[in-house]
Amino acid sequence: xxxxxxxxxxxxxxxxxxxxxxxxxxxxxxxxxxxxxxxxxxxxxxxxxxxxxxxxxxxxxxxxxxxxxxxxxxxxxxxxxxxxxxxxxxxxxxxxxxxxxxxxxxxxxxxxxxxxxxxxxxxxxxxxxxxxxxxxxxxxxxxxxxxxxxxxxxxxxxxxxxxxxxxxxxxxxxxxxxxxxxxxxxxxxxxxxxxxxxxxxxxxxxxxxxxxxxxxxxxxxxxxxxxxxxxxxxxxxxxxxxxxxxxxxxxxxxxxxxxxxxxxxxxxxxxxxxxxxxxxxxxxxxxxxxxxxxxxxxxxxxxxxxxxxxxxxxxxxxxxxxxxxxxxxxxxxxxxxxxxxxxxxxxxxxxxxxxxxxxxxxxxxxxxxxxxxxxxxxxxxxxxxxxxxxxxxxxxxxxxxxxxxxxxxxxxxxxxxxxxxxxxxxxxxxxxxxxxxxxxxxx
Amino acid sequence: xxxxxxxxxxxxxxxxxxxxxxxxxxxxxxxxxxxxxxxxxxxxxxxxxxxxxxxxxxxxxxxxxxxxxxxxxxxxxxxxxxxxxxxxxxxxxxxxxxxxxxxxxxxxxxxxxxxxxxxxxxxxxxxxxxxxxxxxxxxxxxxxxxxxxxxxxxxxxxxxxxxxxxxxxxxxxxxxxxxxxxxxxxxxxxxxxxxxxxxxxxxxxxxxxxxxxxxxxxxxxxxxxxxxxxxxxxxxxxxxxxxxxxxxxxxxxxxxxxxxxxxxxxxxxxxxxxxxxxxxxxxxxxxxxxxxxxxxxxxxxxxxxxxxxxxxxxxxxxxxxxxxxxxxxxxxxxxxxxxxxxxxxxxxxxxxxxxxxxxxxxxxxxxxxxxxxxxxxxxxxxxxxxxxxxxxxxxxxxxxxxxxxxxxxxxxxxxxxxxxxxxxxxxxxxxxxxxxxxxxxxx
Numbered sequence: 040x041x042x043x044x045x046x047x048x049x050x051x052x053x054x055x056x057x058x059x060x061x062x063x064x065x066x067x068x069x070x071x072x073x074x075x076x077x078x079x080x081x082x083x084x085x086x087x088x089x090x091x092x093x094x095x096x097x098x099x100x101x102x103x104x105x106x107x108x109x110x111x112x113x114x115x116x117x118x119x120x121x122x123x124x125x126x127x128x129x130x131x132x133x134x135x136x137x138x139x140x141x142x143x144x145x146x147x148x149x150x151x152x153x154x155x156x157x158x159x160x161x162x163x164x165x166x167x168x169x170x171x172x173x174x175x176x177x178x179x180x181x182x183x184x185x186x187x188x189x190x191x192x193x194x195x196x197x198x199x200x201x202x203x204x205x206x207x208x209x210x211x212x213x214x215x216x217x218x219x220x221x222x223x224x225x226x227x228x229x230x231x232x233x234x235x236x237x238x239x240x241x242x243x244x245x246x247x248x249x250x251x252x253x254x255x256x257x258x259x260x261x262x263x264x265x266x267x268x269x270x271x272x273x274x275x276x277x278x279x280x281x282x283x284x285x286x287x288x289x290x291x292x293x294x295x296x297x298x299x300x301x302x303x304x305x306x307x308x309x310x311x312x313x314x315x316x317x318x319x320x321x322x323x324x325x326x327x328x329x330x331x332x333x334x335x336x337x338x339x340x341x342x343x344x345x346x347x348x349x350x351x352x353x354x355x356x357x358x359x360x361x362x363x364x365x366x367x368x369x370x371x372x373x374x375x376x377x378x379x380x381x382x383x384x385x386x387x388x389x390x391x392x393x394x395x396x397x398x399x400x401x402x403x404x405x406x407x408x409x410x411x412x413x414x415x416x417x418x419x420x421x422x423x424x425x426x427x428x429x430x431x432x433x434x435x436x437x438x439x440x441x442x443x444x445x446x447x448x449x450x451x452x453x454x455x456x457x458x459x460x461x462x463x464x465x466x467x468x469x470x471x472x473x474x475x476x477x478x479x480x481x482x
Numbered sequence: 483x484x485x486x487x488x489x490x491x492x493x494x495x496x497x498x499x500x501x502x503x504x505x506x507x508x509x510x511x512x513x514x515x516x517x518x519x520x521x522x523x524x525x526x527x528x529x530x531x532x533x534x535x536x537x538x539x540x541x542x543x544x545x546x547x548x549x550x551x552x553x554x555x556x557x558x559x560x561x562x563x564x565x566x567x568x569x570x571x572x573x574x575x576x577x578x579x580x581x582x583x584x585x586x587x588x589x590x591x592x593x594x595x596x597x598x599x600x601x602x603x604x605x606x607x608x609x610x611x612x613x614x615x616x617x618x619x620x621x622x623x624x625x626x627x628x629x630x631x632x633x634x635x636x637x638x639x640x641x642x643x644x645x646x647x648x649x650x651x652x653x654x655x656x657x658x659x660x661x662x663x664x665x666x667x668x669x670x671x672x673x674x675x676x677x678x679x680x681x682x683x684x685x686x687x688x689x690x691x692x693x694x695x696x697x698x699x700x701x702x703x704x705x706x707x708x709x710x711x712x713x714x715x716x717x718x719x720x721x722x723x724x725x726x727x728x729x730x731x732x733x734x735x736x737x738x739x740x741x742x743x744x745x746x747x748x749x750x751x752x753x754x755x756x757x758x759x760x761x762x763x764x765x766x767x768x769x770x771x772x773x774x775x776x777x778x779x780x781x782x783x784x785x786x787x788x789x790x791x792x793x794x795x796x797x798x799x800x801x802x803x804x805x806x807x808x809x810x811x812x813x814x815x816x817x818x819x820x821x822x823x824x825x826x827x828x829x830x831x832x833x834x835x836x837x838x839x840x841x842x843x844x845x846x847x848x849x850x851x852x853x854x855x856x857x858x859x860x861x862x863x864x865x866x867x868x869x870x871x872x873x874x875x876x877x878x879x880x881x882x883x884x885x886x887x888x889x890x891x892x893x894x895x896x897x898x899x900x901x902x903x904x905x906x907x908x909x910x911x912x913x914x915x916x917x918x919x920x921x922x923x924x925x
Contacts, residue, residue, distance in 0.1 A: 215706040219672035222665030229662035263658040 070126040071202045071254055075163070076136050076280040078194045079248050081291030083140070083279065086190055087156045088297075088327040094187035098300055099440040102180035102196055103457060105433040105480045112173025114207045115200065120178075123199045124168050127192075132160045139283050145331045165191060186300065186441070193296070193436045197249035200434060201425070205252050208429055224252065224427040228260060231399045231423070232267045241406045243417040244290040245276035246394055247424025250431060250482060257424045261285055274416065290418075292332040292362070293324060295448045296438050298339040299458070302466065303441025313340070313469050317349045321358070333358035334392060338365050338451045344470045346378050355382055360390030360414065366451035366476040368393050368405055376413050386413035394418030396482045421482035433480040453477050513569040514645045514697055518606070519579050519723040521637045522691050524734030526583070526722065529633055530599045531740075531770040537630035541743055542883040545623035545639055546900060548876040548923045555616025557650045558643065563621075566642045567611050570635075575603045582726050588774045608634060629743065629884070636739070636879045640692035643877060644868070648695050651872055667695065667870040671703060674842045674866070675710045684849045686860040687733040688719035689837055690867025693874060693925060700867045704728055717859065733861070735775040735805070736767060738891045739881050741782040742901070745909070746884025756783070756912050760792045764801070776801035777835060781808050781894045787913045789821050798825055803833030803857065809894035809919040811836050811848055819856050829856035837861030839925045864925035876923040896920050 089096075104111050132140075137160060143151040166184035173179055178200065182192040209217055235241050245264065251257040261281045264273045275288030282289035298320050305316035317340065325333065335358060337345035355378065363371045372391055379386045391413055393405055402417045409415050425431045437457040438446055447458025447466050454477050456463050466472070532539075547554050575583075580603060586594040595603075609627035616622055621643065625635040652660055678684055688707065694700040704724045707716045718731030725732035741763050748759035760783065768776065778801060780788035798821065806814045815834055822829045834856055836848055845860045852858050868874045880900040881889055890901025890909050897920050899906050909915070 214709060215668070215672050215675050218668040218706075222668035222672075225658070225661040225665035226669070229658050229665075232658050263661075266657060 071123050071199050072127050072130065072195055074136065074280045075127075075130045075132050075191070076139075076283060077198070077248070077254065078191060078279060079246075079277040079291050080279050080282070080289035081277065081294055082191055082194060083152070084291060084328070084332055085293050085297060086187060087152055088323060089190060090156050090159055090187045091153075091327065092323060093300070093304060094185060096186045096300070096304055096442050097183065097440075098186035098189050098303075098438055098442075100182040100189055100192055100196075100436050101439045102178055102200065102436045103434065104177050105435070105454075107177070109204070109432050110173075110176030111178045111200065111204060111432070111434075112176045115178065115203045117170065120180075120199065120203060121170055123203070124170070124196070127195055127199075128165045128167075130165070132163060136283070137161060140279075143289070145329070147329075151328075151331075159187070163188070163191075165195075168192065168196075181439075182436070190296065194249045196436045197434055198251060198254070201250055201432070202253050204432060205425075205427075205429070220427050220429075221256075224256065227426045227428075228263060228423075232263065234399050234403065235272075236267065238403050238406060239272065240410060241402055241417065242272055242274055242415075243402065243419050244274045245278065245281075245423055246290075246418035246420040248276075248278045250421040250434070251424035252427050256427075257281065258284070260424050261287070277418070292334040293320075293336060295336060295339050295364075295450075297324070298336070299438045299446045299448050300441035302462075303444040303446045306442060306444045310469060312348075313466065314348050317345070318351075321350070321354055325354075325357075330357055330359065333360075334390070335361035336364065337361055338363075339448045340466055340470045341449055341472050341474050342366075342371060342374060342451050343474070344472070346374060348470075350378075352382055355379065355384060360392065362392040362394055362418070364395045364450070365455050366395075366474075366478075368395065368401075369408060371451070372405075372409055372413055379413075387411070388414070390414040390416060392416050392418055394420065396421070396480070398422040425482075431482050433482055449474075451476055452480075454479055514566050514642050515570050515573065515638055517579065517723045518570075518573045518575050518634070519582075519726060520641070520691070520697065521634060521722060522689075522720040522734050523722050523725070523732035524720065524737050525634055525637060526595070527734060527771070527775055528736050528740060529630060530595055531766060532633060533599050533602055533630045534596075534770065535766060536743070536747060537628060539629045539743070539747055539885050540626065540883075541629035541632050541746075541881055541885075543625040543632055543635055543639075543879050544882045545621055545643065545879045546877065547620050548878070548897075550620070552647070552875050553616075553619030554621045554643065554647060554875070554877075555619045558621065558646045560613065563623075563642065563646060564613055566646070567613070567639070570638055570642075571608045571610075573608070575606060579726070580604060583722075586732070588772070590772075594771075594774075602630070606631070606634075608638075611635065611639075624882075625879070633739065637692045639879045640877055641694060641697070644693055644875070645696050647875060648868075648870075648872070663870050663872075664699075667699060670869045670871075671706060671866075675706065677842050677846065678715075679710065681846055681849060682715065683853060684845055684860065685715055685717055685858075686845065686862050687717045688721065688724075688866055689733075689861035689863040691719075691721045693864040693877070694867035695870050699870075700724065701727070703867050704730070720861070735777040736763075736779060738779060738782050738807075738893075740767070741779070742881045742889045742891050743884035745905075746887040746889045749885060749887040753912060755791075756909070757791050760788070761794075764793070764797055768797075768800075773800055773802065776803075777833070778804035779807065780804055781806075782891045783909055783913045784892055784915050784917050785809075785814060785817060785894050786917070787915070789817060791913075793821075795825055798822065798827060803835065805835040805837055805861070807838045807893070808898050809838075809917075809921075811838065811844075812851060814894070815848075815852055815856055822856075830854070831857070833857040833859060835859050835861055837863065839864070839923070841865040868925075874925050876925055892917075894919055895923075897922055 137157055140152050141150060141157055145151050166188045169181040171179035182189045209220060245261055247257055258281060261276050262285060265285045265287055275290040276282050277291045279289045298317055301316040301320055302313055361375060376386045379389055397417055397419050406415055421431050439458055445459035445462035447462035449456050449466055449472055451474055580600055583595050584593060584600055588594050609631045612624040614622035625632045652663060688704055690700055701724060704719050705728060708728045708730055718733040719725050720734045722732045741760055744759040744763050745756055819829045822832055840860055840862050849858055864874050882901055888902035888905035890905035892899050892909055892915055894917055
């Protein structure tokens with residue numbers, strides 16, 4: 040009994056496996072998703088542009104578990120999963136939710152969301168999902184339909200699967216052991232709050248909706264952060280429901296979904312260079328939002344290629360910054376500093392939003408190493424909202440087809456590539472992908 | 483930030499000192515004591531005998547903090563302490579509480595408490611306390627009056643002081659750090675539950691009322707134990723209120739208070755040998771309860787002296803066992819095994835209740851070492867109800883005078899001796915105290 044904690048690196052976890060064999064199952068009897076605002080803000084900002092430009096383009100999404108060792112298809116009850124997904128389909132944006140969105144302003148004080156878009160949301164309902172028999176122990180879960188409808192399944196499906204998986208992990212825990220899990224979560228959170236309170240240079244947002252331990256837990260975490268930090272350090276949460284509940288800023292811009300789908304929308308059989316479709320993404324985005332949400336997401340087909348071929352000088356000058364989502368964050372920063380400096384732009388006037396598998400220590404390290412060199416902010420996800428002592432799983436719900444064509448993303452870490460293999464290979468060849476960085480995804 | 487936990491031996495604690503400087507003070511607005519049953523059961527069993535034999539003997543109690551480094555007089559607000567104590571004086575035994583006591587039976591199914599005693603309880607109120615200005619930073623808190631009234635202050639005063647001290651420790655913690663403290667408590671409790679579930683030979687009771695972290699926390703702990711253990715392993719709690727609430731057995735027999743006070747009651751100026759007064763304690767006890775609560779507490783003036791001079795062969799044969807409360811538990815057990823065997827009594831038919839600063843690992847060790855040699859049970863106190871990551875303080879409320887004379891206890895660990903110095907020295911000389919075991923009291 041001496042070794043009660045499992046020590047992983049510098050972190051100490053309860054060995055929760057010791058606790059198997061309790062009596063009580065604390066599965067709540069409320070649905071996991073009870074509001075269509077319980078999604079990432081970027082889903083809505085993207086959706087508005089999709090609604091204005093591509094609302095009827097057919098786009099398919101598939102759920103993917105990169106943690107193959109965890110056979111989600113075996114451990115998640117299909118009946119429960121179906122029930123949760125079907126419940127989402129019954130949800131509508133409520134009146135006060137639409138009104139909340141109507142009040143969100145741009146920097147020029149005009150509304151972020153247009154009236155036609157809000158009218159569209161009033162009638163919004165989620166399209167059907169396809170839940171097939173598991174494939175090699177993994178969930179066989181897909182979403183199709185018009186892009187302006189299928190897109191909202193992304194974070195909803197991830198939040199649901201993650202919470203069902205976490206319930207499975209504790210399904211035979213009795214009360215005191217469930218309480219110990221929550222206790223470990225509280226201690227880990229307190230540790231982080233304390234660590235970041237000592238780092239005034241760190242500004243961060245909660246990006247943990249999709250991989251949260253549970254809805255209740257993310258709610259607690261965001262509540263604590265609003266209490267512990269000033270608003271110029273804890274900037275807000277990507278979760279629109281919680282941003283509304285706690286009166287903090289909803290945070291988010293856009294995702295790989297846009298550049299990926301655009302390769303399908305502007306598909307040419309004899310394509311030699313997909314630059315056109317990729318240049319169109321920031322152009323359309325700026326047309327929709329001006330420079331308010333001007334954060335590049337450059338790694339869809341490799342950041343090197345994006346910097347060389349896609350981004351323009353005018354955009355480099357005007358856009359606020361970029362989001363880092365794969366490979367080494369410090370090398371990524373160096374690339375951007377070099378690029379900005381080659382155009383005589385002061386990187387200190389530009390921002391990088393780091394958002395790739397951050398843990399507290401990494402945030403502190405990056406913020407110190409880049410202090411005085413380029414603006415930094417942090418989108419803190421899994422480590423913030425799913426650190427209860429269990430190993431999280433690495434799941435995504437990604438576009439697989441758009442406009443009838445298979446689409447892919449490559450990313451700066453080839454382990455994060457998603458999409459049908461033919462699309463991955465096609466894009467690698469088209470962009471001359473030579474990146475060799477490869478690291479298994481933990482979250 | 484690497485070292486976040488302070489590692490004490492094999493146990494890992496949150497370094498709670500790191501967390502100073504929060505915003506919220508979570509001091510509850512309910513009194514600490516809300517029922518006169520929120521005491522140890524032995525107070526009532528002793529009180530009945532006191533009521534029948536010595537109800538008007540004047541007996542004084544004093545609060546004592548053995549952890550001198552903690553200046554309780556400085557850190558506990560006197561106004562708050564006074565308010566809590568005065569609130570206790572407003573309490574009366576409620577009708578359903580008296581009825582609960584009326585239903586407690588002896589082994590022959592007759593009532594444990596007689597009607598005259600229950601009538602006395604119906605009118606019971608706590609006598610005055612004396613709270614003076616602190617002395618060398620320590621609380622100056624005393625209780626006097628007829629023994630049958632002053633006695634109930636013992637555990638009440640300890641529960642109150644302990645909870646006020648623990649509130650002081652967290653007085654400037656904000657919510658997330660208070661939650662982390664509770665989280666650490668939950669994890670430590672879960673760890674113990676799991677450890678003892680693997681040790682079916684261990685039977686134990688909660689003895690943690692007087693040194694609990696808080697009333698709410700002891701309530702949680704006892705609730706968990708009733709869920710996690712069968713009634714023949716978790717035998718019950720010393721806390722009468724919680725025994726009633728959770729439907730488990732109230733556990734307790736008698737305390738040093740009896741042999742100590744008896745030295746005052748049977749005081750002789752020219753005493754050469756206090757054996758008479760000490761022999762009278764088990765005689766009076768057996769007259770009151772027969773053999774139902776026949777647990778010796780032999781260490782008041784040294785277990786060696788008790789075994790040599792006080793206990794009779796008839797008592798050794800008839801009484802169920804003894805309680806160990808000081809010095810080394812295994813040496814104590816050897817003394818009793820030897821004593822029983824010298825009278826050809828099988829020690830396996832006798833019991834030792836270990837109740838001196840137990841921690842989980844010690845319980846497991848003792849139970850293994852004595853398996854097959856003598857019956858064992860464990861009265862688990864501070865480590866069970868006050869293990870939240872803070873160092874507990876070692877406090878007692880002890881008899882100082884009885885019948886107008888100063889009285890003392892020596893115990894098998896001279897560090898646990900209490901009472902006016904003249905009484906300690908007198909008793910040492912009278913019993914020929916030669917014990918040299920000395921170990922600072924942690925709890």
